[in-house]
Amino acid sequence: MSVSISDQLIAVLPRLRRFARGLTGSAAEADDLVQAACERALTRAHQFQEGTRFDSWMFRIAQTMWIDLLRSRNTRKEVAEDEALHVGSDEPGRRVEARLALQEVRVALAQIPAEQRVALLLVTVDGMSYKQAAEVAEVPVGTIMSRLARARVALQAKLEAGVHTRRSRNDAEAE
């Protein structure tokens, strides 16, 4: 028995939301994107090819809509306000450190070019193979590989810079 498009959509929603959250940097915008992607998928259900991966198709729809939007407004989104870090003064130090570190990851990700970010989210976060990620992004595997490498190196560099900044700040405060 074939599973309906709606059933498959519902099953893929958590992963799709995670992907969209990474793309947009905002919970509200991510859910808008997922909702719009669901609606597009249902109106274009006839375009889905039986025997191919449904999740790849949905991720492709979401990433295409997002890239189209970025191109249309030609700006890069910074970390959204509703995702900004709010550190309470009574939080234990180690938890604050952990949150700062995660916030640095979030900021670093937001600074990575959109197409590299897509590769990073598909492979590193969602765990897709390079081949599957290439199908989603509709580019050759080699392109995914190079985008991913540039993204990972950039992420690494930004995180290291963040650690150095934080240490310098802590040292200054200690003095």
Add this chain to the structure above:
Amino acid sequence: MQKPNDETLIAYLDGELDAGLRSEVESWLESDAELRDRVAALAASAAALRVLFEPVLHEPVPERLLAAARGPVGPEVIDFAAAQKTRTPRRLIERRWVRWAAAAGVAGLLIGGGAGYFAGGYDTDVQTAANVASANWLDNIAGYHKLLINAGADDQALVDVPSNSNDAARKVVQKLPSDFKLPNLKPWGLDFQGARYLVVGGQPATQLFYTTDNKKLGPLTVVIGATSQPDAAPTFDRRGDLNMLYWRHHGHAYALVGTADIGYLWNISNDIEYQLDAI
């Protein structure tokens, strides 16, 4: 082989190298401490990225997305690009939409049944509002059932308490109404597979997942949630191919969901009511 570059190291970490290349990279790693540090740093940043987004998988899926996935969609199909250009006004519209959707269930009701809802008298409105709230609750329960069945009990991202975890029953019971126990449906050939914590209609709920080898019966979910609505006797309803029995008792709403014949569901619901003292 030359010293591996970042691209090769990343492909190595991602398990994308063939056996020959992998072996060569490992030889380099054995002899080059700087390279080992580089691989460790790349692995750590990838892990941090996964940690950052892992919680999203455990969030309850918003009801508006379940409704969108089920289709038909809302009174407006979101033009995503236009929505982003007018972010602030659209959020107001969307919030309204969400509030309406919460009151009226699926968006189709806003277009169809909704017209009658706003045109009717006050008493009729109250009753209709209660009906659509129940319909909305059932819509979401059906959506959550399909979400879990499609993913399977092995999907750790969806099941908050897998059946094989230590003291699973105790963890589940903590989220159930006080003095409740996990319904034992073994006499029906149903094995408990895990539980998921939800928010349905703005109220906390626990979804219990049972499977069986009996193909006539099929997998079942039992949802137990809080409700402010008055008690109601067991009532039958359907959503697509799903049969549903739901009832309310002393501030709690119950639903039994599956593709099983309604006769099975009635008998199993009787058993659950008895076990949970929810008659």
